[in-house]
Amino acid sequence: MSQATATTQDVKSWNGGHSPFNVSYGKMMMWFFLLSDAFTFGAFLISYGTTRFFSAVWPDPNKVFHSFPFLGEANAPLLFVSLMTFILILSSVTMVLAVHAGHYNDRKGVIKWMLWTIIGGIAFLACQAWEWTHLNHQGAWWGSFTNPATALSSFEHFFTADKAVIAQHGLQATHDFYNYFFTITGFHGFHVFSGVIFNVMILLNTVNGKYELRGHYEMVEKVGLYWHFVDLVWVFVFTCFYLL
């Protein structure tokens, strides 16, 4: 009986006159865009994995990422990237609180939480700028570590493996590692950057009362989806580059 009822409702929901998915066109298309973006990031990360499986040695993240601003030569593996992860998670939280305020047409709430989200995004970008600069000072960039005459001492500290293996394969592995690192965190950082721009645009519209006039804050929700996706991608980047 209940099945028969469900079937009738199902046929009705696809008969036209309303959205069978009960979402607006814009929100649905944001989801499908994010789905395609997930495959782009997925392809990047899987390609990184393929190269890593292909390599006889691979840099140890605990050895590569162990610095913290203003701590000099102190050995603090994973500490800085943990901070970056917390910043991004918290900015995702403030975003979902902005979306929540939007559901209740609470303009002041949306403004407050959007501001925090933007601050979080900028803080994350600042952290990434510091990390890139720091690695660059150690000689890492796109296309670095290619000269076969490079001294073993300039890259062996990235590894925990046997010294003979590092001498034979370490240079190529370091080169591959940094190419992928800058490409993938750069692509993600560009998403964060564009997300901050979108967030500023939404904030300005909210301050100007555009959404109050429109009667709903769905734009906050759509840009929120993008922002959460950026956080979601970071969860995977964090695992692939810093943990595994």
Added chain:
Amino acid sequence: MSAHHHNDNDTQVLYEGDQSKLYSGLMNHHTDIQSADSKKQVSKIWKVTGILAIVTIIEVALGLYGTGAGMPKGLVNVFFLLLTIYKAAYIVRVFMHLGDEKKSFLITVLIPLTLFIWFIIAFLYDGGFWLEMNTKF
């Protein structure tokens, strides 16, 4: 009766015009952000924040001390992947509200992602195969 008819007409007008008004929750008449329902949702958001933070701390601790404490690297990696998916599921379900969407929409979004199962296995296997070929010959 006439009021009902009036509503139907409204819906039709909105459907042809600004769809967002129909599906943004506006028609659900959410008004009071201080209501019990609203507070319940906010407390759920903070609960999920706590879960994400704790899982991240566990991941970092595993990364720093896992192998040192005698855990095989393979086992540590399994934990990393499971915890990552655990975090991702919370972000998508609660923060992105996919859990609140219609089930048919949720399935439509999630089914294409199953391609990743083939994608990951095929390409990692390929990498491992080439390493073997390079080492042996």
